[in-house]
Amino acid sequence: MNQSRQCAHTSAQTPKEHDVTCPECGAKMILRNSRYGWFYGCSAFPKCRAAHGAHPNGEPLGIPADSKTKRWRMKAHVEFDKLWKGPDAQMSRSEAYRWMIDTLALPKDDAHIAKFSTEQCQTLIAALAMRDQLDAINGKGTAR
Numbered sequence: 001m002n003q004s005r006q007c008a009h010t011s012a013q014t015p016k017e018h019d020v021t022c023p024e025c026g027a028k029m030i031l032r033n034s035r036y037g038w039f040y041g042c043s044a045f046p047k048c049r050a051a052h053g054a055h056p057n058g059e060p061l062g063i064p065a066d067s068k069t070k071r072w073r074m075k076a077h078v079e080f081d082k083l084w085k086g087p088d089a090q091m092s093r094s095e096a097y098r099w100m101i102d103t104l105a106l107p108k109d110d111a112h113i114a115k116f117s118t119e120q121c122q123t124l125i126a127a128l129a130m131r132d133q134l135d136a137i138n139g140k141g142t143a144r
């Protein structure tokens with residue numbers, strides 16, 4: 001990194017590079033300047049063309065999902081889908097989503113696991129586990 005100069009009058013304009021992981025390939029993203037302003041480009045460029053916007057101070061615009069978050073989203077989806085899909089389905093798809101919205105206190109438009117943070121994924125999985133326990137106590141659970 002070469003942006004650590006201590007010069008007081010340039011520090012306001014010199015953006016600070018944040019740790020950004022490429023959502024496509026998992027490589028580090030590098031803060032670059034262009035005539036459109038600062039942005040993060042994948043260090044695997046040109047093999048990987050992923051890019052992410054940055055504020056003028058170097059802060060990434062939003063946070064692209066890193067591979068860890070992606071893995072949690074996949075896991076959360078697999079577990080959640082069991083509620084309404086497959087041999088153990090317990091409700092319809094719309095009932096399952098209503099349950100998720102109620103349980104996680106989500107705004108209706110944000111009931112998309114694809115938008116979840118790692119923490120939300122973990123909360124959803126925990127809520128599903130809790131639900132399963134309750135069903136077991138109430139004798140509704142599948143014998144496992």
Ligand SMILES: [Zn+2]
Pocket residue numbers: 022023024025026027042043044048049050
């Ligand atoms: Zn990449």
